[in-house]
Amino acid sequence: MRFASDNTSGVCPEVLAAIAEESARYGPAYGDDRRSAELVEKLSEVFERPVDVYPVATGTAANSLSLAALNPPWGGVICHQEAHVAVDELAAPSAIGGGLTLLPLAGDHGKLTPEVVDEAFVRRENGVHTVPITGLSITQETETGTCYRVDELAALAEVATRRGLRIHMDGARFANAVVATGASPADLTWRRGVDLLSFGATKGGALAAEAIVSFDHSLDEVIQRHRKRFGHLLSKQRLAAAQILGWVSDGVWLRHATHANRLAARLGAGLDASGMALSGPVEANMAFVRMTDDQARALREAGASFYTQVLDPGLAEARFVTSWSSSEAEVDELIRAAGQIIAA
Amino acid sequence: MRFASDNTSGVCPEVLAAIAEESARYGPAYGDDRRSAELVEKLSEVFERPVDVYPVATGTAANSLSLAALNPPWGGVICHQEAHVAVDELAAPSAIGGGLTLLPLAGDHGKLTPEVVDEAFVRRENGVHTVPITGLSITQETETGTCYRVDELAALAEVATRRGLRIHMDGARFANAVVATGASPADLTWRRGVDLLSFGATKGGALAAEAIVSFDHSLDEVIQRHRKRFGHLLSKQRLAAAQILGWVSDGVWLRHATHANRLAARLGAGLDASGMALSGPVEANMAFVRMTDDQARALREAGASFYTQVLDPGLAEARFVTSWSSSEAEVDELIRAAGQIIAA
């Protein structure tokens, strides 16, 4: 019953096969290879337009390099106050962005709204002394398991355009959001003003493969240069490209995401039914559930792993994350264990 | 006949197996896992003392994070003028080191000598205006295919101690140097004053796995913090650890390096005998050979890939690199082709 995070899963069989297959070949280093070229083609097809693709090994790299490419070092980037970039990356956007400032804002269900973004401009001094707001970073699927709908993204794009903000999307769980919203990758990104996407494959089944997908070719040099000078250009990039190709081809990524989302829904509904209430809707591959500290302890003793956050003394919010490698059996085992704890 | 670089090889079977095996398991993210702990144990055994190990995905990351940990941002690091850190990393040590300065020096056969290091201090102003020399970065195996002997390292350690310099070793091809020198990993590193080693597995057969091996535990926080904030902490670190474990266990790394070194020697001797003269001794897995531009062109037309550097108009120095995946057959094919070109 491993629900701590989707990054506790291993490499999915399709990616393993792609690695093995590519390993049998030689290939030029640093991205001048066939797989890297094929990846550009493949993602251009997925996103229904020509894109540039920059593989890297971590999500923090994809996010920070994107923010550094879109914003001047004196700029400020609005993000949700629970966003990974703001909370879990040890100020990497500032380290890589040359002193870039994050401007975390509140918002229900882990989402930013146009109103919240607009309000950040109110009473803000102008002039050279104040960090100008230059960018917006949106997380899709959000940290609280929700997904921005296409119309919500359109509304954010509108305010971004009006305010002159560049848009980055942290898509560490983008596959889950595509499945959850039913919208096309294009409709969730560049058609709604997204300039750069951190396209995450690691949580979805890759070994260590993320990619900056760029919808603005004029950013090519700055991304390439920053990627290299912060140590993120992989020598055997063809093996990172192979991972993503193996994962995206034949709809593998969406199949895995569908599986994970389905199990999260089952898990959430099951716990809710057992008497541990859901904190919010389960839209993708995360379920947030309220339980007492005693219940959390008992669940862990029963063999479940998951994170909790203190809500009130004695009361916690537990996060359950499913992945390509989660099984219906372990979800049902968790639900059973929860039922017994409630009943006891 | 792929001799452009050892990083054009794929993943060796032993590492592939280790990835597949580890993929069947769940495991905590970000290094709190069993494989990461085993890697520390294993490398402590290899280096005959307790070490800290920080896996990363690229050699540039390992090098730059090491230099940033050992030197203040205002410091200067002596390195050979052909060193990878100086030539091929787009000033990453400065980007990650907060403005760190590299001080590249000349030296025969890609090696620094105590005399050269000492001379860098002569006529150097003191005081707050001048970049103080604070570190030394040694490449083992060097960029020109030579290896520092233990006594050469001891002499460098002596001047470093006398001058108060911290020592980093870029060991992207450390395995080849261990085999070439016949010295133990310990004798090539901490017993000769090395503080941090970039321990390279990628060129030797891994997918994307390098590690900073630290012989100074007091550097733990700064390395961990820099690694995270520059985006180099892998979420599925256990799969990077598994790669290195699969590569180091049962002597795989030294077996592959022995193979590569042997083929480079064969290749060098063969070309030399055919009439294309070696530029210097073949000590590890690289052979440098002088040939005319016409000969280089003919060799490439025959199907060989390798890099050349202009020496004089019409004359080039060609670099041939062997790896775990090179075969005797392709070496012999190259020698044959060279013989025919010379004969023609």
Place this chain on the structure above:
Amino acid sequence: MRFASDNTSGVCPEVLAAIAEESARYGPAYGDDRRSAELVEKLSEVFERPVDVYPVATGTAANSLSLAALNPPWGGVICHQEAHVAVDELAAPSAIGGGLTLLPLAGDHGKLTPEVVDEAFVRRENGVHTVPITGLSITQETETGTCYRVDELAALAEVATRRGLRIHMDGARFANAVVATGASPADLTWRRGVDLLSFGATKGGALAAEAIVSFDHSLDEVIQRHRKRFGHLLSKQRLAAAQILGWVSDGVWLRHATHANRLAARLGAGLDASGMALSGPVEANMAFVRMTDDQARALREAGASFYTQVLDPGLAEARFVTSWSSSEAEVDELIRAAGQIIAA
């Protein structure tokens, strides 16, 4: 009626005389001169212990260099959300601090409290992913014109010690706080745990002279190196030292501060009596007064300059700052004008 800021004043006669006197001499550059040495002696006397002194030309430099010296680049510094470092310095602490994060917190009257500082640690994740809180920056006199009492500083020092935080004090208006609190410079700084003080003379009557006053000699190299490498070491430092010496000697600084504080009190009381209510107590050289937008406009038309901040539609908070060069006459003229506006 110039009350926009104390930095709109010129150079006070005592500092002018000191500049002229020092200009008649030659002297070594970059701080190896007699005036710089005398300044160390003088401030050691003022602070009743040996101190190190690092003159710079701007308050932003003094603040940012101090924060960079006290905190690692991955650290976080708690400050008040209205603090100059957080609001008016374009993220200079991050630019100079290598990516340092500011953690602005709310607090009445521009002051931080131990409770607010302690609460910042609650629910804060540990581990390598989260910015660790490493420092505290206190502004004395605060941005809202109040001054920390000695017992308030002691309480902050207690929590800082308990939490392992280094303390910086932004003393751009330190002289005004010394006069306002009646406490000694020592009691307001190192005896209450302050490690580094930005000692401001510019607002108090100098041309461009601030100094980092250090109570921790072990920080000497890092401050000197950062000062130089960010371009803040003055070649004619003896003329900056002379400015501060001319200002501190014979109690000039406290006399000017007493004058400014007295006029601010007079101004505040006068406006309050005229019907424009004070927002808070006038403790040093700033008075904050509530007035309608119409009243503010009328006051400006009458010749007064000052800043306003919107409180509610139609309602503003006006800030009046006095300096060494303010005169009783212009204060009284302002009060008269306010009376007429109210009466109209």
Place this chain on the structure above:
Amino acid sequence: MRFASDNTSGVCPEVLAAIAEESARYGPAYGDDRRSAELVEKLSEVFERPVDVYPVATGTAANSLSLAALNPPWGGVICHQEAHVAVDELAAPSAIGGGLTLLPLAGDHGKLTPEVVDEAFVRRENGVHTVPITGLSITQETETGTCYRVDELAALAEVATRRGLRIHMDGARFANAVVATGASPADLTWRRGVDLLSFGATKGGALAAEAIVSFDHSLDEVIQRHRKRFGHLLSKQRLAAAQILGWVSDGVWLRHATHANRLAARLGAGLDASGMALSGPVEANMAFVRMTDDQARALREAGASFYTQVLDPGLAEARFVTSWSSSEAEVDELIRAAGQIIAA
């Protein structure tokens, strides 16, 4: 006999008067003042075209901010190996330029030539791994006391244009070069491709006043932002502007430079005649003279201050710098002392 450096001089009477005059006024802070506007007008007149002017307090700031504005953080800047930016600024261009690399080159008499610049491109790898050469920094008057002629600058501009390099000029002693070459400020700068000039007044007689003079208005935001975020925007900027205005107005700067250049020529000729040979031509306000260590010691004992550099064991090159405050009397006293030492 103070000839160590022109920055050991005090503030010249004209600048002192300007400071005193401006101190009698109030004025907006941070550059929104009349003097700052007048300075733009005045320097636009001096340079015969509209310019932007950014006062700062140090030459290191002017140089580093200029290089950061003209070059990306991954760029490389060619400069002479004896240039102040390369030797005396503790890697400030890299600290402020986000990791910028300096590429110091040799050249006779402290000067770069088109040949030397062109040769830096030969055998330089392209691609993302190598620091691209993006800028050129020229020092005028050079560190060895020579001055680029207009045709030499034109030749450098030609290669810069051909190679796509932006040009910065370090003009810490620009006034001396204007006088020495007899060329107009315009002919020495923008008419020869210079984009940004560090216009130095401090060595020439100001207290602490340098200015970035920009011939490219599109750089306005980046210069302003970098200046602020590295702590170089002066609150009482009007007093820095007043210094430069006082110095430039009525030809004061050129009069002082003429005086200094004349004395250096006299000093050089005098020592040469006395038997201490000049190392090179005396073109502006520095004379370099060869003498034995014993002679240098004797000159110092006679009361002269100056810097020496070791040439050979027992032989030194002494640098004598004159300034606005040097007197014919002290020059003649030095020559006399030299004569006696030679005769002894």
